Amino acid sequence: MSLGLLLIVLIVLAVIGYFAGRSRALSSAGHDGRLLHSLPGYYGWNVALSVLIPSLLALALWLLAQPFWINTQVAATISPQSLEGSSLSLVMSDVKRVANGLDEAVAQGAMSPQMADSVRTELTDVRARLGAVGVALGSDVNSNTLRAAQKYRDMSAIGTLLRSIVVIALGIAGLAFAYLRTSKDFRARNVVEQVVKSILIAAASIAILTTIGIVLSLIFNTIEFFKLYPASEFFFGLVWSPSFGGGSELGIVPLIWATLYISLIALAVAVPIGLFAAIYLSEYAGPKVRAVAKPLLEVLAGIPTIVYGLFALLTVGPLLVDVFGSNGALGVSWMSGASSVLTAGFVMGIMLIPFVSSLSDDIINAVPQAMRDGSLGMGATHSETVKLVILPAALPGIVGAILLAASRAIGETMIVVLGAGAAARLSLNPLEAMTTVTAKIVSQLTGDADFASPEALVAFALGMTLFVITLGLNVLALYIVRKYREQYD
Incomplete structure (x- = not known):
C-alpha cells in the first residue's frame, strides 16, 4: 500500500471514529447532551486522535528506520571484491537506481514481476527492458549490482507491506480502545485538551531543538577547523x-x-x-x-x-x-x-x-x-x-x-x-x-x-x-x- 493511500485509510478511520465516539457518548446519556461531562464533539475528537496519534507516530518512525535498515542489510551482501575500486556509497546509489528502474519497467509492462525478481535474469536482458522505458544503466552496473537491487526491491516491498499492516492495526486498536471507554462520565474535554497541549509543546520543542542542533553542528565543526588551522591567522589574516x-x-x-x-x-x-x-x-x-x-x-x-x-x-x-x-x-x-x-x-x-x-x-x-x-x-x-x-x-x-x-x-x-x-x-x-x-x-x-x-x-x-x-x-x-x-x- 502506497504512503498516500495509507494516509487516506487513516483519515477515514479517524472520521469513522469521530462520529462513532460522538454517537456512543450521546447514546450513553440517553441522547441528552446535558448529562454529558463534555460537549459531544470532544468525545468524537478523543476517538479520532486515538486513531491518528499512535498510527502516525509509528508511520514516522517506520519511514525513518526502514531505509536505514534496508541499506544496511543490502550493503552487507556486497562483497569488497565486487566494488572494483568504487566506494560503497556509489554502488548503493547504483543499486537504488536499478531497483527504481525495475519498478518502473514492471509498472509499464516492459518486464514481468517474475523476471524482475529472478536472479537468473541476464543483465543484458535487463538493460534492454529498462532501455525500452527510458531507463539507461551505466557500464559500471554489473550482475552483483542487479542482484543487490533485486534484494533491495524485495525488502522494500516486504517493509511496505508490514508498515501498512502495523499502522492500520494501530489505528484500529486506537479506535476500539477509545470507543469502548467512551461514556457520559468520561472526561473527554480534559483528555483532548491535554493531547492538543502536548502537540503544541512538541511543535515548539522541534523548533527549539532544530535551532540547538544547527548551532551545535556549527560549533563542533568550527572546533575541528581550528584544530587544523590557527585561529589567529583565520581572524586576522589579510589574504x-x-x-x-x-x-x-x-x-x-x-x-x-x-x-x-x-x-x-x-x-x-x-x-x-x-x-x-x-x-x-x-x-x-x-x-x-x-x-x-x-x-x-x-x-x-x-x-x-x-x-x-x-x-x-x-x-x-x-x-x-x-x-x-x-x-x-x-x-x-x-x-x-x-x-x-x-x-x-x-x-x-x-x-x-x-x-x-x-x-x-x-x-x-x-x-x-x-x-x-x-x-x-x-x-x-x-x-x-x-x-x-x-x-x-x-x-x-x-x-x-x-x-x-x-x-x-x-x-x-x-x-x-x-x-x-x-x-x-x-x-x-x-x-x-x-x-x-x-x-x-x-x-x-x-x-x-x-x-x-x-x-x-x-x-x-x-x-x-x-x-x-x-x-x-x-x-x-x-x-x-x-x-x-x-x-x-
Whole structure:
C-alpha cells in the first residue's frame, strides 16, 4: 500500500471514529447532551486522535528506520571484491537506481514481476527492458549490482507491506480502545485538551531543538577547523587563498570587509527610500492610495533573491559599466566588469526597501493619535509634527527595523554571488569585484571536497562568524527597542 493511500485509510478511520465516539457518548446519556461531562464533539475528537496519534507516530518512525535498515542489510551482501575500486556509497546509489528502474519497467509492462525478481535474469536482458522505458544503466552496473537491487526491491516491498499492516492495526486498536471507554462520565474535554497541549509543546520543542542542533553542528565543526588551522591567522589574516592541494591562506578579514561594505551600500539605498515611503504611507497618503501602494511595495519582499541576482548581473551591472567603464559615458576605466560592490549593494538595497518601509510604517502608526492632535493643536504644521513629534517617538522602533534589515543584508547569498564577483580583496573602490562570507561558504562546500580538510571545514567557521554577527545585530535591535520604547496610554 502506497504512503498516500495509507494516509487516506487513516483519515477515514479517524472520521469513522469521530462520529462513532460522538454517537456512543450521546447514546450513553440517553441522547441528552446535558448529562454529558463534555460537549459531544470532544468525545468524537478523543476517538479520532486515538486513531491518528499512535498510527502516525509509528508511520514516522517506520519511514525513518526502514531505509536505514534496508541499506544496511543490502550493503552487507556486497562483497569488497565486487566494488572494483568504487566506494560503497556509489554502488548503493547504483543499486537504488536499478531497483527504481525495475519498478518502473514492471509498472509499464516492459518486464514481468517474475523476471524482475529472478536472479537468473541476464543483465543484458535487463538493460534492454529498462532501455525500452527510458531507463539507461551505466557500464559500471554489473550482475552483483542487479542482484543487490533485486534484494533491495524485495525488502522494500516486504517493509511496505508490514508498515501498512502495523499502522492500520494501530489505528484500529486506537479506535476500539477509545470507543469502548467512551461514556457520559468520561472526561473527554480534559483528555483532548491535554493531547492538543502536548502537540503544541512538541511543535515548539522541534523548533527549539532544530535551532540547538544547527548551532551545535556549527560549533563542533568550527572546533575541528581550528584544530587544523590557527585561529589567529583565520581572524586576522589579510589574504583569502584556499588551495585544496595544501598551503591555503584562510584570512577572513577581506570577506568581512566586503560583507560590511556591500551591506552599508545596501542600507544607504534602502533606509532613505524605505523610511520616506513609510512616512508618506502613514502620514500623507489617503486610504485608497495606501491600500494600493503598500501591497505593491511589499511585492518586492516576495521576489526570489535569485531573481535579484540575475537583475544585478544582467541589468544593473552592465548599466554601471556603460557609465564607469572604459567606453562609458564618462570616458573613464574605473569599472572593468559588471560584477562589483556597487552592483550588489544597490540591488540588495532595493530588496531591503520593503523590510524598512513595512516595519517603519507599522511603528509610525503605533504612535498615538493624541500626540499628533496635541502638536497640531499647539499650532505646528503637519510636517513639523512629523519631524519633531512622530519620528522621535518612533525612532527606537525605526532603529530596530534598520538593524534587522542590516542582519538580512549580511546574510544574503545569491545577490552577492551573481552581482559582487568572487575576488577576495581589501579595497575602498566600490566599482571593484569583491566577495563575501556567504559566497565563500557556498564555494567551499561545492564540489568533491574532503570534509576533513581545513579548506572544507572553514565554511563552518565562516558560518559561525556570520551567525555571531547577525545574532549580535538582532540582540542589539531588541535591546534598543525595549530600552528606549516609550509607553503611551
